[in-house]
Amino acid sequence: MSIRYPNGKAYIPKQNDRNKVSKKNSISYGNRGMSLEEDINISNEYYLAKGIAVIHKKPTPLQIVKVDYPKRSAAVIKEAYFQQASTTDYNGVFKGKYIDFEAKETKNKTSFPLKNFHKHQIEHMGQVLSQQGICFALLRFSTIDEVYLLDAEHLCSFWYKQEHDRKSIPKSEIEALGHAIGNGLYPRIDYLSVVENIYFVH
Numbered sequence: 001m002s003i004r005y006p007n008g009k010a011y012i013p014k015q016n017d018r019n020k021v022s023k024k025n026s027i028s029y030g031n032r033g034m035s036l037e038e039d040i041n042i043s044n045e046y047y048l049a050k051g052i053a054v055i056h057k058k059p060t061p062l063q064i065v066k067v068d069y070p071k072r073s074a075a076v077i078k079e080a081y082f083q084q085a086s087t088t089d090y091n092g093v094f095k096g097k098y099i100d101f102e103a104k105e106t107k108n109k110t111s112f113p114l115k116n117f118h119k120h121q122i123e124h125m126g127q128v129l130s131q132q133g134i135c136f137a138l139l140r141f142s143t144i145d146e147v148y149l150l151d152a153e154h155l156c157s158f159w160y161k162q163e164h165d166r167k168s169i170p171k172s173e174i175e176a177l178g179h180a181i182g183n184g185l186y187p188r189i190d191y192l193s194v195v196e197n198i199y200f201v202h
Contacts, residue, residue, distance in 0.1 A: 043187035055092030105140035111168035148178040
């Protein structure tokens with residue numbers, strides 16, 4: 001089956017790295033070579049297995065453009081395109097609260113480009129905040145392998161000021177306003193422990 005992005009470029013799936021997870025020798029606490037999304041997905045599987053939370057990645061919608069019917073009882077998708085997601089990457093429930101967040105990474109060392117976010121994602125985050133949901137972004141500086149949780153309120157503020165201000169968030173601001181998340185093994189990125197300390201402290 002041919003799957004393409006909205007710009008027409010063919011989608012080439014990455015080699016599955018999950019088989020490497022169980023091998024102790026393959027785990028390094030520096031740059032493990034896995035994407036932020038892969039690390040979050042594995043962390044979410046851990047949370048689910050332990051009954052800590054139910055959080056999933058939202059599927060990217062597909063637009064099917066070509067279907068073959070080799071049999072009356074079966075249809076084969078021959079060509080499809082990824083559509084642009086209308087909200088954020090992840091959502092779910094943790095300790096009775098709705099969780100919604102976006103995950104992004106950059107190779108920049110001193111700032112995080114706001115162009116990594118889309119207007120509809122920022123608008124969605126604002127809507128979640130208006131309903132008292134927990135909403136944030138997980139930001140990874142991949143070159144130095146640092147991950148921060150930044151509340152959506154701060155992210156939205158930077159986004160809407162960019163027309164009259166800089167087009168990126170300085171790392172110093174992320175360090176001051178956000179919360180660092182250390183690397184681990186089980187889970188890989190324990191972002192929920194940070195969420196608990198921020199949003200559940202009475």
